[in-house]
Amino acid sequence: MHPLRRLFGYARPYRGDAWLATLYSVLNKIFDVLPEMLIGVAVDIVVNRRDSFMAKLGIADPLQQLVWLTGITIVVWLLESLFEYLYAVKWRRLAQDLQHELRQAAYGHVQALPPDFVTDARSGRLMAVMNEDVHQVERFLNTGANDLVQVFVSSLLVGGVFFVLTADLAALAFLPIPLILVGAFWFQKKLAPRYAAAREAAATVSNRLNNNLAGMATIQAYTAETFETEHVRRASDGYRARNADAIRFAAAITPVIRLAVLVGFVATLLYGGWKTLNGDLGVGTYSALVYLTQRLLWPLTRLADMTDLYQRAMASVNRVMDLLEAPLPPQPTGILPAPVRGAVDFEHVVVAYDDRHVLHGVSLQVPAGETHALVGGTGGGKTSLLKLLLGFVRPAGGRVRVDGTDVADIAPRELRRHIGYVAQDPFLTDGSIADNIAYGDSAPDAARIEAAARAAQAHGFIAALPAGYASEVGERGSRLSGGQRQRIAIARALYRDPAILVLDEATSAVDNETEAAIQTALREAARDRTTLVVAHRLSTVRHADAIHVMDAGRIVESGTHDALLARDGAYAALWRLQTGQAG
Structure with missing residues (x-):
């Protein structure tokens, strides 16, 4: 089962909060995209004056058009700020609540397992799951979930505006997106096993440090400091090597996406400018489309960070869920007859x-x-x-x-x-x-x-x-x-x-x-x-x-x-x- 589905299945009681946080993210993105369109309207007012888009709405005087536009801009910015505050609070509170619930559930589950389970699983590994892995899930919910929602919504909104204003220019602007998405998913597929290996290596380091801290008196008594330092170094080198392997792939995502973004932006700049010079596209519309192209494509450069955070989080989700799904021994409900003699x-x-x-x-x-x-x-x-x-x-x-x-x-x-x-x-x-x-x-x-x-x-x-x-x-x-x-x-x-x-x-x-x-x-x-x-x-x-x-x-x-x-x-x-x- 996909780790995201495992997490959603576990977080069923929090689904209402997740949907509300998603709604706030969507509304914030709607009001975040509008200022670029308002810039186009402003250019349209200055260039076309009484023939502008706002004049067709019944506001003939250009100065009054600008006053109205200013008022609309203020409202849009206030609403954008309000929903940014609301989604930040909601996502972060959800992240805190869920990480608390996951850690408590994981620890409670370990307590219900036989003591030998802790020995077999290694206490350092269990500590890594209940601390670092749970924290990784919290980080994803703090920022990554909102970023994914907003990139998706932004693409839909800007794409819709493009197709309404000029379908052929929209096709050029959207041309890099399939390449970006295919590349991102390819990188995801390559990153997943690398991050899983990195998490296991991190658990090995944690286990070694935990073991050595508990036995520090013995280490010093046997003058084994150099010996154990070498053990820690090898474990840390293993983690560093596996993390570096993942970083090499993660670091390549942004440059590749930036090149694809450049193709879409240049296409809008040249083809849209040519249409404007020929009178097929208004100056205000062209201005709005240039800004919107950046709004459409530039957030995709964050796919690198989002993919990196997502894959780390999914590797951690699997480890936490594997622990939570470790089978419990039979849980009988009988009692001893009173008084208990102790035979x-x-x-x-x-x-x-x-x-x-x-x-x-x-x-x-x-x-x-x-x-x-x-x-x-x-x-x-x-x-x-x-x-x-x-x-x-x-x-x-x-x-x-x-x-x-x-x-x-x-x-x-x-x-x-x-x-x-x-x-x-x-x-x-x-x-x-x-x-x-x-x-x-x-x-x-x-x-x-x-x-x-x-x-x-x-x-x-x-x-x-x-x-x-x-x-x-x-x-x-x-x-x-x-x-x-x-x-x-x-x-x-x-x-x-x-x-x-x-x-x-x-x-x-x-x-x-x-x-x-x-x-x-x-x-x-x-x-x-x-x-x-x-x-x-x-x-x-x-x-x-x-x-x-x-x-x-x-x-x-x-x-x-x-x-x-x-x-x-x-x-x-x-x-x-x-x-x-x-x-």
Whole structure:
């Protein structure tokens, strides 16, 4: 489907505004063309006096004719200015409204997609779509749409006047237009893939910069500044080369169009002058036609800028629409039966990514109120089980139930509001500590915030900060240590008082002393709620009700810490590797 049709289809609620803006543009162009005709009338009055065109309308005195013409000119200019103001306001407001709507819709759509979509699509590319591409659409609506409307209307109006006054001269004046249009469409066809490639290259630059800014500490620690500067240079060179390829074509449009315009203008000048000298055409009419030839043909020189802007915008429209049309996962509407106990049951679940199986028929029951741990080497499938529970991925086979209800039938928001989730690399929003603990709560409770912080062993360091709970955490929590960020994330999970607590390496970034304190707090927090823990440090889960060892997408051992050590299997080998002890 053509990108313009895709945009019009999406912008259906704004069609009334678009039509009104178009009307203002048309009326402005009508009153913009009239002054050239009034110049011809003025010349006609001065040359023919009582035999002028206005004399035939009943105004015999030449001076009165000029007075009337002056009044008409003032009215025409005022109306032209009025409609220029109206179309500028309407088009720009439409551009602002639509870019706001597109950006909000694109971001909202991304939020409704699984988290893995952002990773697969590259966050830098998504940022380029939601910022640069949306802005490109706004630029087109700000100026390009009005230019296209006015060039079309101007051609119709001036062409109509030409054919009324002298058809043979009109034919000469219009002779270059087919060549101009064919050339413009040919350039458009050549420009479209070049601008699409340029937009992709711009997204690559954005992704590289975004990635490097996030990892600046690592870049500097490894003295990799020159290495990464070269990466950025290559990405920027790629964008520059693709943009230059498009610019070479875009820059050629104007000179070609100017040559075609010259042909039409010279034809009017010579042939119209010859007819006037022979008395076949009035002096006033000839003057008007010379001015109107410029009015007809000269705006076509802007086809270069219009084509350039149009093609950039259409490439951006396709990228934005492709994002908006990315298929959403099923959106069930079911709810969990109250009260939510938090019993979790994985029944023969299978998960595959690109035909690569990461879970092979795993079955696991976590009774309500118990703490179960998932341990094992990297790539064993532990995090995939958590993603299944959170509804981030759908099983290729089997089912996941919470309190006997299939997760596939539960609305994602309904499911997740009963789960407290702590990731290995916790996300903190750029706000205060209190904002982050009560994250997502429109009416935060200060007492609950402090209670959650105490439970997560975070109150001590928070109270020591100059602004306490009002202290800003910085972008992604940059003003806090890794352990402090982890404890804020744990406090955030506890603030929700969830029925199910999901901890994905929640103590990986804390020291031994802090870990011990957190473990004490978590044992209290886990009381009367289901807790599912992924851990590499086995010391953090030795008191769990059950520990499940995963390897290559399967559960190979299950039991308590003591029972697994007594079995002397995979868990016992991991324990000896980490502690050097037998039990």
